[in-house]
Every structure is written in structure tokens, then in C-alpha cells.
Amino acid sequence: MPKIVDAGARRQDVVDAVFRIIASDGLERASLREVADEAGLAVGSVRHYFASSDELLVHSFSVVIDRIAGRLEAALESVRQEAPGSPAHHEAVLLLLGQLLPLDEEKAVDVCVWLAFRTAARIKPVFAPEAARSHRAVAAVVGQLVMQLLPDSEQQDILVTEAERLLATLDGLCLHALLQSEWMTARMCRDVLEAHLAGLGGLFQRG
Amino acid sequence: MPKIVDAGARRQDVVDAVFRIIASDGLERASLREVADEAGLAVGSVRHYFASSDELLVHSFSVVIDRIAGRLEAALESVRQEAPGSPAHHEAVLLLLGQLLPLDEEKAVDVCVWLAFRTAARIKPVFAPEAARSHRAVAAVVGQLVMQLLPDSEQQDILVTEAERLLATLDGLCLHALLQSEWMTARMCRDVLEAHLAGLGGLFQRG
DNA sequence: GCAGTTGAAGCACGATTGTGCTAAAAAGAC
DNA sequence: GTCTTTTTAGCACAATCGTGCTTCAACTGC
Secondary structure (H helix, E strand, O other): OOOOOOHHHHHHHHHHHHHHHHHHHOHHHOOHHHHHHHHOOOHHHHHHHOOOHHHHHHHHHHHHHHHHHHHHHHHHHHHHOOOOOOHHHHHHHHHHHHOOOOOOHHHHHHHHHHHHHHHHHOOOHHHHHHHHHHHHHHHHHHHHHHHHHOOOOOOHHHHHHHHHHHHHHHHHHHHHHHHOOOOOOHHHHHHHHHHHHHHHHOOHHHO | OOOOOOHHHHHHHHHHHHHHHHHHHOHHHOOHHHHHHHHOOOHHHHHHHOOOHHHHHHHHHHHHHHHHHHHHHHHHHHHHOOOOOOHHHHHHHHHHHHOOOOOOHHHHHHHHHHHHHHHHHOOOHHHHHHHHHHHHHHHHHHHHHHHHHOOOOOOHHHHHHHHHHHHHHHHHHHHHHHHOOOOOOHHHHHHHHHHHHHHHHOHHHHO
């Protein structure tokens, strides 16, 4: 029989190379030749594991979505294990929201790649299904979080609006942190999130 | 002397072609040949008005910034002419914030092109100066608006945080409206903005 | 040892890109 | 009409891209 290699691990190596290239040089530079160079392989070898350039990129998109969604769901579980209103709960919520921000090197690469694929999905239809899945996954977690943070008495449409508002603020923060890192520092991210959460908590006090 | 043409108008025609291509096919498709085709010219003709591809794109970036910033500043003037707290003032504020959202075809093209160049500026240094100018211009208007909306008693750092928060929410809304237009409808944009403004107004009531 | 499957690598082709350069056409100045 | 300058157009070259196809090495099962 054949030469046996861990195909899954090799594929992941190539995907990691894709991530590094996108983070440093953008999605448009993630060509087969560049990816092969970065992964230390030949073009033909990369094409052995991925039938086409599109398949490689779509799979990379899928991987980064799973990574981010996985972190979000784990963080949501941590939030659920804290008593609502407690300082630990507040901290867990901040930790969850921070998963979508480039607060360290690893997350910076992830959200950068994530944003690159999502914006590319507007043009390239191959990315559209994964982009929709990505949006559903993140919106689900943020929706659950908003339901935890707001009193049950709130009407459904207010919950939806607040979830979309939190999601928009998060994406905007992420965008600014990636594009204008001089202005949008980690400290400013936290301040904005704190202010937003204070505004959320104050919602029901105004009726 | 020579054949006389309105060089400025011709340049604007080419820039308009660039906008259409970026809005429909993305920045990476805005090559000289595509732009020339879209403008009904030959490549050599386009190159007569723009020395290089970079100059064309940077100039296009500059034009879209001026358009958006111009609309924002005009809208800010309208806000200033209304009594703070009045319904007309509220409506003028919503109109200002809506200038950054793809609520009609014209603004959709503008913000789409704007976002494309800003994200490209992370990678291509030629775009960086204009991206910084863009950020300063928009942040200045939003900052002025926040100063109008919040009581003078607020501390400086709270004003800054709230300005960045509003800016982030706006950019996030814009991103969602462009990328996930099925979920982020014009109605949802308005609801989110209303909720955000209510949260802003409620700030000083909580101290 | 042999055979057969898989991994790894590379060639070649057409398409697309930016750009240096050339050349023809157009129109006001004389 | 002739000259001059702008405008418009096009060619050619190197670089890059995805991909069909072939080739060679490696390693397992017998």
C-alpha cells in the first residue's frame, strides 16, 4: 500500500500558511505559489491536498470560523457558570466579547483572516455559504449573551435590536483595531465595551 | 495650441468607472484594462490622465473620502441649526449617521468603495495617508456630534470613549449592511441607531 | 524482491496584470 | 496649409496566476 502521512495535519499546515499570508499580505496574495512557499512545499504538493485554489481558500475560511466560533461558545459557557451581575460574570462577558477583537497575536491573525474572507464573500460566491454560516454562529452566541444580560421582561424585538447593536459595535471595534491600531488601542476597546455594557444594563432602568 | 479637453471632467469619468467596478467586482478587479473598458476608453488613454495604476486608485480613494466627508459636514451643519433635544434635532442626527450607511444606491457605492480602500490600506502603504485622513475627518465630525449630544459636564475621556463607540457601531452597521444585507436591513439600521442614541442620552441620567 | 498506491514536484499553457515605449489622430496657432 | 501640442491608442515585455498533465521518489503489503 501507499506511503502514509497524516493528511489532516498536512492540510492544517497548509491552512496555517494561508493564515500567515492573509494576515501579513492580504487575501489577494494567498496564491498557490505563495502558499506553497510559505508552507515549504511545491505547488504540486499543495494541489495534492486541495483540488483547487478555491477549495483551499474555502477550507481555510471554514477552519477560521470553527476556531472563532469554538472560542466564543467556550466563553459563553464560562459566562453561564457565573452568577449574573457578579464581578466574575462581568469579567467573563468581557472575555467573551474580547474573543472577537485582535487583543493578542493569535486572535489578531484569526479576526484578520476572518474579516478578509467575509469581505471577499461579497464578491466571490464560493465564500458565501461559509460567510452565512459564520454570521449565524456568531449572532447565535451574541444573541444568547444579550438574553443573559437583559431582563426577561424585555420584548423580543428589543432583544434582537440589542443583539445586532452589540454585534455591530464588536465588528466596528474589530475593524478599527485592525485598520487604525494607532487610535484603537486595547485599552480603548475595553473602555468602549464597558460603556456599551453599562448602556445595556441601564436599558431596563429607563423602561 | 493643442486639442482642448476638460481634463478634470475626464479624470472624474475614469474615477466613476473605478467606483462602479469596485462596487460590483471589488477593488482587486479595478485594473487599468477593466477601468478603461468601463469608462469606454483605451488603456493608453487612462494612463494619459493617471501616471500609474496606483495614482488612479489613490486619487479615487481621495475623491470618495471628500464626498463622504462633505456630506457629513453638511449634515453636521444641519444638526447645529436645530435645537438640541427637539424632534427635528433628533431627525437631523439620524440623517447624519445615515450618511455612513448604504441606505440608498449612491451611498451604497460610496461606502463600499470607501471600505474597500480602507481595508486595502492595511496592506498597501500607498493608501495609508488617505486612510488616516479619512479616519481623522470622520472621527472629527462624530466627535463634534457626541459633544453636542452629551451634556457639557461629561469628562473628556468619556466623550472620547463615546465617540469611538459611536464610530465603531457605525462602521459595524455599515459592514453588516454591506456584507449581510439580508439580515441588516435599513429598518434594522435605524432601530440600532435609535437604541444607541437613547443609550447616549441616558448616560448622564445614570451619572 | 516486487508491485502498486500515494506523496511530492515540476512543466507548459493561456489569461491577466502594470508599465515603458511608440505612433497616429485631432485641433488651435500662425 | 503647416506646425505644435495634446489626446488617444496600441504594442511588447516581464511577472504572476490557476490548472491539466506528467514524472519521480517513497513506502506499504504481499
